[in-house]
Amino acid sequence: MQGELDRRLEEAQANQEEDEPQVYEINPQVQVQEELFQQSLKKYAEKLKSENRMNLSSVLMNGKSRFEHNKWYFVVENELQLNLVDKEKALLPYLRKELGIRDLFGELAYDASQAEKLASIPYTDEEKLKAMAEKNPSLYEFQKIFNTRIIY
Numbered sequence: 001m002q003g004e005l006d007r008r009l010e011e012a013q014a015n016q017e018e019d020e021p022q023v024y025e026i027n028p029q030v031q032v033q034e035e036l037f038q039q040s041l042k043k044y045a046e047k048l049k050s051e052n053r054m055n056l057s058s059v060l061m062n063g064k065s066r067f068e069h070n071k072w073y074f075v076v077e078n079e080l081q082l083n084l085v086d087k088e089k090a091l092l093p094y095l096r097k098e099l100g101i102r103d104l105f106g107e108l109a110y111d112a113s114q115a116e117k118l119a120s121i122p123y124t125d126e127e128k129l130k131a132m133a134e135k136n137p138s139l140y141e142f143q144k145i146f147n148t149r150i151i152y
Helices: 002-018 034-050 054-062 079-087 091-099 112-119 125-135 138-145
Strands: 064-068 071-076 105-110
Touching: 034 054, 034 064, 034 091, 054 079, 071 079, 079 105, 125 138
Parallel strands: 071 105
Antiparallel strands: 064 071
8 A cells, every 4th residue: 555655646746746746725715724734744754654765754854844824834954954945846745635635835944043043052162162162251351360281
């Protein structure tokens, strides 16, 4: 049964690539059931896990989703995760089939505030000392009093 599902998804993907790109619009008549969507997404993530695609599976389970009728907004933490999800061409056809929404479409984005947090984490000893000294400026004075130096 799983092989049949995979074959159908591949056929749908091939047909979609051959046709002209389809333009989707928001359909106010469509209401997505959040619980059904989460179950479908979890099922897809489990399938990815069984294929040893742990990174993408984790991204799908940890990303933030919201809907505006038939438009799925998916926000991830960084650009790498964004690229992983964007390259997964079978995801939307799978969700369309599982949810029974033929005109489901999505928009991907990443949270830039997460990137700023990661950029501010000190990694080297020099960066750690500087970060500690910003919190407690007397650290440099302490170094002078005891005639110590930090070896980098």
